[in-house]
Amino acid sequence: MAIAMDIGTRYARIARIGHDGAPELAALPGSVPGEGLPLQTGAGSHRSASLRTAYTAYCAHIGAPDRVVLVVPQEGRADYARRAVDTLTAAHDADRAPEIRALSTPHAVLALLRHTGTVTAGRYTVCDLGATAAEVSVCALTGASVAVVAGGRYAPPDGYGAGFDAALLAGAGLPDDEQAHRALAAVRAEDGAGLRLELAVGRAERDPERYDDPVHQVSGREITAGVVRRALGRLTAGADRALDDAVGGTSAPPVIAAGGMARLRPLERHLAARQGAVVALPTGTDPALAAVFGAALVAAGRIDPGDRYPHAVCVATHRTVGGEPHSEELVITPAGALEPGGPTVFAEHAGHRVRVRPGVGASRPVRVRVRDTDGRATAPVSILTVPGGSPGDRFHVGVRIDADGTARLVLHPVGSGTPAEFPLGTLPTDLKGARS
Template identity: 50%
Template sequence: MTAPARHAVAVDAGSRFLRVARIGADGTPRLVDLPGAVPGEGLPTPAGVRGDPYAGLGVAYAAYREHRGTPERLVLVVPHGRQTRPAPDFGGPPPRLLGAPHAVLALLRHADGTPPPPVLVCDLGASGIDIARCALVGGTVTVSRLTRYGPPDGYGAAFDGAVLDGAGLAVDDPDVLRRLDLARAENARRTEVALDRMTDRPDRAARFADTVVQEVAGREITAGTVHRALARLTDGLDRALADARPGPDRTPVVAVGGPARLGAVTRLLTDRTGPQVPLPDGTDPALAAVFGAALVAAERVDAADRYPHAVAVAVHRTVHGRPRGGELLISPPDTLAPGGATVFAESDGERVRFGTASADGSGERAVRILVRGEGAEDGGPAAVVTVPAVAGERFHVGLRLTAEGAAHLVLQPLGRGRTGAHPPEEFPLGVLPDGPRPGTGPAPPLPPAPRRPPSPRPPDTQGVRP
């Protein structure tokens, strides 16, 4: 990786807290202390922006700029699936959007320097639970959401409400909620010990239940009150895992989010899924996503959310009546995202027209897919796919990655000059290689994919041929 930017920050917006993080002088991520922030948590999310992640991100970033200035690099943590959307303009540098599972895995990958195995990322938040399966495919971390569970009264928020209600406190008073967060942070160890005693010694659970573990707004909160409220978390997690159907394999799981601070919750999670993946250096699970994003912003680790190499197709051009070989760049490095939109080959901002007709007039053509690493002049072979060839027909050529990381060559017929007049044709390529392969020979061909025979088109001498 390149040297870290002088001034880079990451922002994560939850329904309870807005968090801003950057890399400290010792090289570790930490929360930025801003006026009004709850220690260890971040800025309380204003009621008017709850449920709108982009509005929350804007509020947090504006607070940072007001007190710390404009950064050179900005990474915004967003729910998985939204990282390929256009980034909002908050002023300052164009932000990079990073899906929450990728942010968490960036933190883990930075800690040990090895790619993660297939792992479940279980994000336990105030509003709901997100469980995603992550795997390293072709140099890119693919993320497949298994389930989302979000009850109307929230998940972690419902737990907080049950604790406050059990203590006779208002459940919707922002000041009371802020005091609960402070008390929880200050007494986390005491609470955990008391809950463990209740679980380990059921014969003495009633005695341990009277142990005061927190004090909020003049009211005592006992271990019994917290223990009874835990049903909101454990029952919800059971429902989410039932919907996720993670399968019989013991898949490692990393638990993040505020409720992941409670051992009773993480134990239930690992019992149902697989061994727990520890966060580095005792990282607070509620801060794992924003800390991982801060490392990406500072260029300490690559997010691995996009294919890292350029992808091209071998073509022939006719110049002054003579054929010339070359490469047509389809996708620049760090452009293709699993589950993202198709990336089409462009030149000067316009999509390139591509012909498939062969010189001998046969009905099919072999198209060679090339992968080019950084600094390389020519691409190495990645795959060969056979496509039907029709004289005079022109296409826009593109690539897309499925959510599982498999590449597809996409040919969009122009349809008498009108893009989209016919549906695109797709040809599976398999998984793109982690890096360019040495050698000049073509990769083994893939079988031809079925294709609807197109109607004849008038001859068109522009464009390129494979």
């Protein structure tokens, strides 16, 4: 059994593949249809606690899964992924913990669209418009790899979508508390609520005398078109700031809008007016569920996550031919071979691991670079100091990427011995403009 989990500010969304082969939210006691399991007020800022609460509820009602894919924010994904994996592992005995992997929001959203054939090779701009932040990721699709090559984020202190909701409630004279937020969510879930909002705001923009027209009625109070229009200004301005950070004010690749705030048609229209037509999600997909549904497809093995490193990793080496020293480049890992949290990939030739001799005696510097699939552009990664050894020493050289995205060069002695690891940091993904 495989599941995906996306822990938000107000809801924990857990998805799996249903009997019809399509992703669906798991039905748990207390779940809100179309939203997921509600979290306590403020619990979204403590994601590890919310994750454990939601996971425990799932296990108690349905059973422990064999595999879990966690949706994590693109920014700060390393720290969150590390804490989340530790949280789920601690919920089990060591021998019962499920297989766990983290998948960033843009990778999860694009997994859904790649599964349906909606997107192909090229570049796309994923706009994750959530309660906490507007996060923009420019992604390059190359073969089976999806690389995040640029990003921007706008996260005001009172939250992005959360601030919008608070502004609506304040405009109606309602408190910014859990009861009022649930009442607002219930009104939004009503049939035709989204269209009613879109039409009311559109009429008010054409005729200012219509600003007092009611859009929603929450707990006996009216939220007017004028209140909605002013609050929408927060969302459009925040999305613009995140887009400017990601694309530098230039035209962005086709936009994909996801997250709870992407449900708002006026915001989608704003993105389309600024960047061009917005890529449609698969028919019937709620934007708030796009990431967790894509992650559910990955968890079930329906599609490759695409988060393998898209470039080859190389090191400069020296060899002696006919008594003369020669410098050359050794490809440690080919493009698309490294997977976050996956095994070490070692340099091979003709199906066998390459044996490398260390420098005799003294340590020596080793230059590590990455190379694109065409072999025309490279970028430096690091210069490492590798310990020297005796004349008979040989080792295999490889690279692995931790679940948090940190790469490490691995030297594994041939025969016996303890592998040595050297941190490389985060490998560069966008080699545009780089050259050998």
